[in-house]
Amino acid sequence: MNSEKFKAEMGFLKPRKSVDGIAAFDCRREDLLKAAKLLRDDFEFQALSDIASIDMGVEAGESRFGAVYHFYSHTKKYYIRLVCMCESSSEPELPSLCSVYKGADWLEREAYDLMGISFEGHPRLKRILMWDSYPWHPLRKDFPLAGREAPLPPSFEEGYKGVEIKPAPEEGGPFHSPSCGHKFSPEREPRSVDGACERVDNI
């Protein structure tokens, strides 16, 4: 990386410790969109490889949620990592990169779905892996591994009048099917309760 030019233009980024050889920087929320545009236009980072949402745990206070962006340059053959933390833990929010990288579309929807970070400026931010009416964000650290009870997804044929609709058996997955006669999973599978793994560390 041309470090002189990089320092001059991207001086607002704060270097971050990196153990894997990828240049890593902390980025403030308000600089993220500017940084992404500069990376794409001036530093040949043509692709946004990945957006990884992250939850630093309840003890991290307000800056609990964040996203880790990896950009890749197909011409220069290296990555760069930007870490951007949200300012609020109750309503985590980051600017959307959809206007800079088209690939950000689904990656941001996934982060919204599983971690509950909303992306300002995303054209249609809705759930992608879970169904639309699912109320939780399962990758948050305070969400138990066993899952929480959630209403079954409405059948997509809903809205047709006069048609009797029965949910398919196991619709919504085995973790969410109290109506199918199974016990809720913590009772069925005690090992799935959160904290079961901590036992291992205390040996």
Place this chain on the structure above:
Amino acid sequence: MSDSEFTYSEPASLAGLHTGEKMILNVGPSHPATHGVLRLKLELDGDMVLRVDPIVGQLHRGQEKLAENMTYNQFIPFTDRLDYLAPMANNIAFSQCVEKLAGIDVTPRCKAIRVICAELSRISSHLVGLAAYGMDAGSWTVFMYCYTQREKVMTLFEELTGARLTNSYSRIGGLFRDMPECWLGNVNAFLNQFLPALDEIDALITRNKIFIDRAAGIGIVDAKTAMQWGLTGANLRASGVASDLRKDVPYLGYEDYDFDIPIGVHGDCYDRWLVRIEEMRQSARIIRQAIEKMPDGPVNVSDPKITLPKKDGVLRDMEDLINNFVLVTQGPYIPEGEAYFEADNPKGALGFYIVSKGGGVPYRVKIRAPSFVSLSAMQELLPGHHMSDVAIILGSFDFVLGECDR
């Protein structure tokens, strides 16, 4: 149905062909052309696709959440279930990422075996991809020819790992076990008959007029669009970008192998076919070189905090027994930090982002699934095509829903 029900908001412009009468068509989730449990919601005007909304998540198992609750080695069988057509390549990519985080350099023999496994996975995955693609284009024969060859790769995997589909062969810091005797000979014998068979598959369909008519000029992705959407692997190379992580960001000693990167010119479905066919030949070339210079020595690093001690030591030696116990119950010790690693898998760049807070259980594992990214690009690629081309375009991108939904 209102506009807001489609996630991608720019409908294709049909330049006067638009009749105004629209139909919403659901394809899938269980449909032969969707290659898995993918549901496509299409807005059609006659036979023309105006907008498309791929609906994924039917196979979502919460692998990232599961990973936070188990040791690194325990997660390896889960990576088999990502791209289940190339499980070995996923195992290797995950182990490589953890090793990168922990600063472990695996032994030369382990690297060479991993290269053979990754390239055999590429051959087997491309064979399935091309078989299904050929069938989408109406060629049943190609399917049978490809599956015959794939069966032979599965037999090789069975000899090596004991499992045919979910191999779980790689471990953090090494491999589950060394190769059985004569296995390299079997691989070589497979290649000897595979290359002529591949030429046969090539001759069957690549110059077939019906296939060319159906694939050429369809689903064109230019290089800039492909990079914008984050396409990787063969799909990106078909668009004319010579980007291959094995050459550009070498891992597993790929820099020591001599191979070419096939690239396409037009970025259409036909180019994606050609690139995959040629990639299999290059994989065979890499495997031959790996067999030739297979180094001797151990397959595991000799760090008791990372790899299991030998079984006879465990039965006789107190220290080995303790190491064995600690490693199995607590996992390999990985220092604090974060690492991102992408491997050039058959479907594209499979990336893992791992955050460790020390100890044997990851704090966060994010899987960057190439199929997920390829599918997101469908929102822009499918509109403007005929309904009959949708199956061809989906087939040419060669995605797997296990990986997309995680």
